[in-house]
Amino acid sequence: xxxxxxxxxxxxxxxxxxxxxxxxxxxxxxxxxxxxxxxxxxxxxxxxxxxxxxxxxxxxxxxxxxxxxxxxxxxxxxxxxxxxxxxxxxxxxxxxxxxxxxxxxxxxxxxxxxxxxxxxxxxxxxxxxxxxxxxxxxxxxxxxxxxxxxxxxxxxxxxxxxxxxxxxxxxxxxxxxxxxxxxxxxxxxxxxxxxxxxxxxxxxxxxxxxxxxxxxxxxxxxxxxxxxxxxxxxxxxxxxxxxxxxxxxxxxxxxxxxxxxxxxxxxxxxxxxxxxxxxxxxxxxxxxxxxxxxxxxxxxxxxxxxxxxx
Amino acid sequence: xxxxxxxxxxxxxxxxxxxxxxxxxxxxxxxxxxxxxxxxxxxxxxxxxxxxxxxxxxxxxxxxxxxxxxxxxxxxxxxxxxxxxxxxxxxxxxxxxxxxxxxxxxxxxxxxxxxxxxxxxxxxxxxxxxxxxxxxxxxxxxxxxxxxxxxxxxxxxxxxxxxxxxxxxxxxxxxxxxxxxxxxxxxxxxxxxxxxxxxxxxxxxxxxxxxxxxxxxxxxxxxxxxxxxxxxxxxxxxxxxxxxxxxxxxxxxxxxxxxxxxxxxxxxxxxxxxxxxxxxxxxxxxxxxxxxxxxxxxxxxxxxxxxxxxxxxxxxxxxxxxxxxxxxxxxxxxxxxxxxxxxxxxxxxxxxxxxxxxxxxxxxxxxxxxxxxxxxxxxxxxxxxxxxxxxxxxxxxxxxxxxxxxxxxxxxxxxxxxxxxxxxxxxxxxxxxxxxxxxxxxxxxxxxxxxxxxxxxxxxxxxxxxxxxxxxxxxxxxxxxxx
Numbered sequence: 001x002x003x004x005x006x007x008x009x010x011x012x013x014x015x016x017x018x019x020x021x022x023x024x025x026x027x028x029x030x031x032x033x034x035x036x037x038x039x040x041x042x043x044x045x046x047x048x049x050x051x052x053x054x055x056x057x058x059x060x061x062x063x064x065x066x067x068x069x070x071x072x073x074x075x076x077x078x079x080x081x082x083x084x085x086x087x088x089x090x091x092x093x094x095x096x097x098x099x100x101x102x103x104x105x106x107x108x109x110x111x112x113x114x115x116x117x118x119x120x121x122x123x124x125x126x127x128x129x130x131x132x133x134x135x136x137x138x139x140x141x142x143x144x145x146x147x148x149x150x151x152x153x154x155x156x157x158x159x160x161x162x163x164x165x166x167x168x169x170x171x172x173x174x175x176x177x178x179x180x181x182x183x184x185x186x187x188x189x190x191x192x193x194x195x196x197x198x199x200x201x202x203x204x205x206x207x208x209x210x211x212x213x214x215x216x217x218x219x220x221x222x223x224x225x226x227x228x229x230x231x232x233x234x235x236x237x238x239x240x241x242x243x244x245x246x247x248x249x250x251x252x253x254x255x256x257x258x259x260x261x262x263x264x265x266x267x268x269x270x271x272x273x274x275x276x277x278x279x280x281x282x283x284x285x286x287x288x289x290x291x292x293x294x295x296x297x298x299x300x301x302x303x304x305x306x307x308x309x310x
Numbered sequence: 311x312x313x314x315x316x317x318x319x320x321x322x323x324x325x326x327x328x329x330x331x332x333x334x335x336x337x338x339x340x341x342x343x344x345x346x347x348x349x350x351x352x353x354x355x356x357x358x359x360x361x362x363x364x365x366x367x368x369x370x371x372x373x374x375x376x377x378x379x380x381x382x383x384x385x386x387x388x389x390x391x392x393x394x395x396x397x398x399x400x401x402x403x404x405x406x407x408x409x410x411x412x413x414x415x416x417x418x419x420x421x422x423x424x425x426x427x428x429x430x431x432x433x434x435x436x437x438x439x440x441x442x443x444x445x446x447x448x449x450x451x452x453x454x455x456x457x458x459x460x461x462x463x464x465x466x467x468x469x470x471x472x473x474x475x476x477x478x479x480x481x482x483x484x485x486x487x488x489x490x491x492x493x494x495x496x497x498x499x500x501x502x503x504x505x506x507x508x509x510x511x512x513x514x515x516x517x518x519x520x521x522x523x524x525x526x527x528x529x530x531x532x533x534x535x536x537x538x539x540x541x542x543x544x545x546x547x548x549x550x551x552x553x554x555x556x557x558x559x560x561x562x563x564x565x566x567x568x569x570x571x572x573x574x575x576x577x578x579x580x581x582x583x584x585x586x587x588x589x590x591x592x593x594x595x596x597x598x599x600x601x602x603x604x605x606x607x608x609x610x611x612x613x614x615x616x617x618x619x620x621x622x623x624x625x626x627x628x629x630x631x632x633x634x635x636x637x638x639x640x641x642x643x644x645x646x647x648x649x650x651x652x653x654x655x656x657x658x659x660x661x662x663x664x665x666x667x668x669x670x671x672x673x674x675x676x677x678x679x680x681x682x683x684x685x686x687x688x689x690x691x692x693x694x695x696x697x698x699x700x701x702x703x704x705x706x707x708x709x710x711x712x713x714x715x716x717x718x719x720x721x722x723x724x725x726x727x728x729x730x731x732x733x734x735x736x737x738x739x740x741x742x743x744x745x746x747x748x749x750x751x752x753x754x755x756x757x758x759x760x761x762x763x764x765x766x767x768x769x770x771x772x773x774x775x776x777x778x779x780x781x782x783x784x785x786x787x788x789x790x791x792x793x
Contacts, residue, residue, distance in 0.1 A: 002565050006579045095368070096541060099553030099560040110368040156579065255580035306579040 007307040012093040013164030015086045020141040021172040022083040023134040028206040035198045044069040050179040102151045112140045159250035170243035176206045178288040200226045267294045312346040326729040337392040337788035350736035356498045372544040385781035391763045395789040402757040404655030409749045412633045414649040416456040440686045446629035456630040460749045466727035479634035486548035488762040495784040509787045515555035521752035525623035532586035534558045539608045568612030574622040587623045636685045636719045664715040673720035680720040742766045760785035
């Protein structure tokens with residue numbers, strides 16, 4: 001596989017994952033609103049903070065309300081991390097890698113692109129239609145993932161695809177977790193003990209993890225347990241631990257993979273004891289930030305090894 | 311209420327579907343009666359279905375404008391253009407004959423130039439040719455074939471016969487649209503394929519792959535790549551499409567490099583891998599900055615040398631464009647006779663060479679009736695359609711001809727054939743069209759089943775190029791003997 005193609009496959013996969021994550025996040029936030037008491041003021045701006053996009057936001061909008069934030073995250077084509085921009089990045093990268101991807105992937109992404117633009121034009125972001133629209137986006141992303149997993153040969157193209165997907169997924173899990181913790185830190189909810197329950201329940205839902213959590217951890221949703229689950233559960237495919245294991249597997253199979261294995265391992269992403277996450281405040285936030293930095297380093301290792309052949 | 315063919319005005323030109331008595335021609339019989347059975351809302355619905363399919367399939371082409379490049383949806387008309395299989399088989403033989411002769415001609419030009427010494431074509435043909443490459447002199451590519459992929463433009467005149475309008479031997483495009491037009495038509499008019507008398511077109515990618523494989527005789531499993539100038543090229547869609555259909559890598563110049571041993575390598579995630587055959591979709595002058603255009607970033611330094619020493623095969627070979635010249639075109643009948651000792655199966659359109667004084671005078675005198683074309687342009691640019699031009703344009707062209715007579719030819723304005731085309735919501739009107747079949751030559755020859763039909767969507771217009779508002783149709787080769 002060409003280095004240039006490998007890099008584009010990796011990014012196609014990352015962006016597709018990002019599209020799905022953005023849709024999930026906005027969906028979950030919209031639901032969160034309905035379950036929280038009126039005087040608890042959840043901030044939509046959290047969604048912007050979670051993506052480190054504060055300065056991008058502030059150059060475009062004055063008011064940090066639901067309408068602006070949702071528009072910024074989903075439909076703003078000048079925001080480099082919006083859902084629509086990620087979607088068009090998937091399409092642009094696929095356009096230049098059609099020779100290695102299954103035929104239908106291209107058709108599916110065209111359909112999804114047309115659908116997303118059309119729905120937004122027809123008011124798909126209004127609260128009445130938002131859930132339906134975003135759910136459809138999530139389903140289409142899943143359809144594409146399923147289609148690729150079941151028709152693409154599980155060779156080096158697939159391994160590149162997995163690396164992109166899992167890296168993005170691990171990154172997003174840390175962000176969602178961090179955002180949940182921040183949300184609670186900003187509130188005074190002592191009187192209303194069900195608030196954390198609602199928030200952590202929605203953190204799980206953002207990752208599609210509520211069912212897996214209930215089956216594997218406990219019926220009751222507790223902050224520390226949720227954090228531990230999303231970081232170090234060995235079986236849940238969106239936990240950081242699982243994603244990193246899967247990445248290591250793909251790295252091992254890829255050409256020149258063994259060369260970087262020790263560098264990958266030395267980041268120690270999965271080995272660190274998650275016990276530190278008993279207190280759901282700044283240590284968790286720092287831990288998540290630290291993980292994000294390490295994932296960034298992983299990306300640099302891959303770039304050097306595969307994408308920039310001199 | 312369906313279409314009433316009696317009201318369809320086809321009487322001025324040869325119409326592909328309907329004859330002068332308003333009856334359907336033999337290969338169009340089923341199609342015409344089927345269209346008659348559809349009510350007009352249904353026709354419109356099918357066209358919308360086609361437009362959606364084109365969007366979903368992402369079938370686009372790029373147009374260059376001053377504001378930048380725009381990706382446009384492929385313009386497609388749902389009414390197919392049928393041709394009888396019997397007539398096609400003769401035409402296909404003629405196309406193979408033509409390409410064989412042209413390849414012998416190119417090979418001769420780069421070796422002994424017998425045809426010039428024997429006085430069949432004049433020497434100035436190569437001396438003033440923009441596409442003759444001195445770097446190719448003395449080189450013998452595999453099978454002595456230079457143009458492996460050729461797109462020949464055919465037109466049907468008022469008499470119903472096919473004529474060759476031009477040969478495209480450099481980097482002809484359009485074949486992906488021919489294939490996609492068929493996929494769309496199968497989606498929107500599935501009922502018509504039930505009888506099995508419309509011959510399939512899908513063999514092309516396979517044939518192209520075999521033709522390219524045969525260029526690397528010393529290996530069983532050659533590494534074949536398509537070299538594209540990148541996403542800003544108007545035919546990028548096609549490059550990606552063909553790579554996908556053939557299962558080969560789509561590369562850009564920066565993905566390739568020539569090693570110290572003179573072989574060509576591509577940069578992969580495992581390191582450098584050897585490349586045996588390059589189907590290049592960039593022009594000669596951008597292939598190798600050390601030989602041609604020094605500023606080219608599209609090409610690969612050292613590529614020409616690798617090709618000259620036989621370490622990599624290029625399709626089409628550099629220099630093949632020398633026969634893709636409208637002055638050479640005028641001599642093709644003599645070229646066929648000279649090398650193959652056969653009469654041409656398909657005729658040329660009558661052509662006046664401005665390099666010849668008598669013919670030039672004729673062109674200048676009759677410029678209002680003729681089509682004047684530059685010898686080395688493609689895409690329909692830089693030409694004058696006499697009957698559709700102003701006095702001012704005509705006198706400008708006369709000046710151009712006088713300044714550089716070698717570079718211009720004149721041809722009579724043909725009455726191109728027409729076919730019913732959906733206009734507005736539900737009306738069928740005749741529109742002019744041409745046909746570009748694709749011809750392959752390597753170890754053996756192959757002609758596509760039909761080709762790409764291009765339509766001038768504007769009433770009365772003869773310009774079919776998609777960059778200038780042309781559309782397209784699915785082309786059906788119909789076996790009229792299937793019961």
